Amino acid sequence: AQKVTQAQTEISVVEKEDVTLDCVYETRDTTYYLFWYKQPPSGELVFLIRRNSFDEQNEISGRYSWNFQKSTSSFNFTITASQVVDSAVYFCALNTGNQFYFGTGTSLTVIP
């Protein structure tokens, strides 16, 4: 069965703190893709990153970084020096075959 777990329902941090959002996935497929999406208060779903199962290299994009570890089936997302504009709900997702499986989301609040 395919499943994505985001155990952190809500996180609050003070501006400029670093924060890591956890994502654990389950699949028996050897080929799969992992994604992160951001949903700001305005409501749209914004694509952040895609990773395939054969590429375990970590990725950094500005203040955002992603740590993919197949050994622990995790795809964690870190925001460095958080800003108020980072306040949003973040979704982790798994794609195998036709289906996209979404986690329940982590609501991040960055306090000024």
Next chain:
Amino acid sequence: DTAVSQTPKYLVTQMGNDKSIKCEQNLGHDTMYWYKQDSKKFLKIMFSYNNKELIINETVPNRFSPKSPDKAHLNLHINSLELGDSAVYFCASSQGPGQRGELFFGEGSRLTVL
């Protein structure tokens, strides 16, 4: 140009009415989806079409009927609306099964049933 566009953005209606939401994508993608997001922000797949053919049909009341006139359009018709249908409905598209591209979402259509 908006990649995935949905109309209307807001819908307020009475219980028992019928309503439709339209979706169009100009990305040339083969696969389109409808997702429902409830008040707790859970994103739940409802339907998926690949080249006008239904490929995913999750456990959704048969009051919900998707229609794909061509691969660039996927509309959602809802009959006999109920209070529990209040949610945000997102249309999305992707390159297609096996392509493993990301989902591109529309802006969402917020349905409120009174």
